[in-house]
Amino acid sequence: MPDLSCNIAGIRSPNPFWLASAPPTDKEYNVVRAFEAGWGGVVWKTLGDDPPVVNVNGPRYGAWWGADRRVMGFNNIELISDRSFDQNIAEITRVKAAWPGRAMVVSVMFPMERAVWQRRLAQIEATGADGIELNLGCPHGMSERGMGAAMGQQPDLIETVARWCKELTTLPVIVKLTPNITNIVPAALAAKRGGADAVSLINTINSIMAVDLDRMAPEPTIDGKGSHGGYCGPAVKPIALHMVGEIGRFPETRGLPVSAIGGIGNWRDAAEFMALGARNLQVCTAAMVYGYKIIDDMLDGLARWMDSKGYQRLDDFIGRALPNLVDWKSLNLNYVTKARIDQDLCIKCGRCHIACEDTSHQAITCSRDGQRHFEVIDAECVGCNLCVEVCPVEDCISMVRLENGIDPRTGRAIDPGHADWTTHPNNVLATAPEPVTSD
């Protein structure tokens, strides 16, 4: 079996799956159960300064479901740990002593007062923990008090706090980033400038799950009122993948270790994040929905997949997809595809036709000889992939590359070479061809 052991910023764990700082890592009882289940590490639920925060006593969570109540998106308005600092420290100490091989990272959130950080980090270091994670990402509640996302949205504060931590503790410092910004790179860069050993992302996304149309109140609703919460779960994975990938490919942040978070529910999600450069994974929603046991599939599936690909350790594939993540302008405009409908697999629902007919390029027929028949009209097909996405049958419609000949849509010969926007004649910023002079 392949070696799943993980090392991020000097923090070692037997596998790359950590539980993220959240309710599953709130206290000794949960964390011990998680370690017993096989999780490689935890980021302890965020510690704040005393006195502890208080949580609402009504609903803290909201969900968006598929038809069969599968949780697709999840949000919360829970704050950081509402237990005393000392109680948390005592439990962390005990758990780390009992489980020395597992990664124990302590999430922290303090106000912009260096003295507080100094005092508290010393206490955390004394627990034997392996590292700290700076919660600069929580979008709800704490951000109203100038912490969490309120700090993470200001690169200068990220840099300052990261620098304080590097000065005040010998523990590795992970900066957890908020996605509630327009571009993740400046935030990651600020963490790097501050000396952070790694970044973790994404924290949750500002969200309102729904509006109760009878009470005219946002959900989850507390005594008739609602407040935005942090969105997570499978629905946010594409956003997280993008942000992780940006850090991996941007020259100034490339190489900064990334702990990926955001909708990871199985080994495949994990492998995708790692292919975009993540060194390890943090999981929360999947554990909250299904319990700690989902680690079984994550470990088993990842190992089997690595075996099937000949990868012996995580480093063999971490970042492998990054070279293929490029700007739009670098995409090959000579790559011409046409949709192909496998008539044997087609169940004749007609969704490809109506999607193309109503909203795209009128490139799929709906009948032939009076019978339902769905076929691509190459002269109209731009290869957009909409039909593939709406087809309910896997592999029924595929995009097939035209290798040579004439594209019936444009009437132009297929050019086997690469040509992209940077050289396209319609691009006024493209490298200008030699000027034509006339005598």
Added chain:
Amino acid sequence: MSTRRDVASERLEPDCYERNFADIKPALTQHQAAVEADRCYFCFDAPCTTACPTGIDIPDFIQKIRSENLIGSAADILGANIFGAMCARVCPVETLCEQACVRNTAEEKPVAIGALQRHATDVVLRDNVQLFTRAPPSGRRVAVVGGGPAGLSCAHRLAMLGHEVVVFEARARLGGLNEHGIAAYKVNGGIAQREIDYLLEIGGIEVHTGTRLGEQVTLEQLRAGYDAVFLGIGLADVNALGIESEAVPGVVDAVRYIEALRQAPELSALPVGRRIVVIGGGMTAIDIAVQTRLLGADEVTIVYRRGPEAMGASQWERDLAQSQGVKLRYWSRPRRLILDGGEATGVEVERTLLVDGALVGSGETEVLAADMVFKAIGQKIVTDPLDASAADILDTRAGRLRVDAGRRTSLGNVWAGGDCIGTSQDLTVAAVEDGKRAALDIHRVLGA
């Protein structure tokens, strides 16, 4: 040897009846409906809708279930088929909408369209949400003969269009076969009457029960006294077995028995044989076979002269019968009754086979003991009430009334629909469509 007929009531423990005749396809819960609705692909030019005789926009009503707009969903359904709640229960969906569902191709499991249709329409009937209003009065009066699905569908649509309707029903209660002829376990909770109450609420429909055409009222009178007449008279007689002396005790008309069963205040009071033979291969044959089993009959055998593929009853119906312990005996036909003291105690059946496409007897016979022999080999029209007009509008070869696409007969002001017409598939849903089309055609003609 004397083989006295064993026919008795109260064959079962008292609490068995309610259980046996419980809803055979229970209603979906809200969650089940949400999951099932999510399976609908919202097909373009949906094959299910094409397959529905009443043309219900099925993807649209399912989408409305998905968005929890059940009233809107029911409006889609009932707007096309005012008997949508009944059809949701009794339609042979496995040969109509659900057979056309593209999910069959994908995974051999169609969307449960019938169950979803029930989910939406039940809410409207339960909460009595009236979805239909009448157009301004047209001043026209239409007579509807027959208060079954065809007649009432016609009456409701005419009422919507602003016409005054008078319904003449021979029986004491409206509903036709919905009320009198469908297996009880398909139509629990008085749904047939509830649906009729609902549709009559639109107003403008006057009902005369106990009024039989040819007796209390004649076609001639109706044609003279009304702007149009719709005949939804059904098939009032049953076909004969064509064997000797079949009018004896022990030989029972399945339709009549089911009618008695549907109207019985106490099912336990119904006398039923211990050994039952049903002759026939349609829905009625299944309905009587299963229901006699549920009333406590020990052995029930359906005798059908051809193979399963030729049977009128669908695969689902056949499976139902077999799951209830009914024996299906194909390629057999009755030759003669076994009589004892003037009563039928059995039936001699003969093996059949096809020779050059023709069904013939093999000569090989067997006697099946029977305390009751049910005739379920189809019904036939009774034309007497039509008087002299019958000659003009009856397709004698088909034994049904002849109509055009608008369900109009050759008598200018007479329309017809339901089981009594030539194009009928003998389905509730087809009768509803006939009534609807006739109403639209009457409206067109009266407006001209």
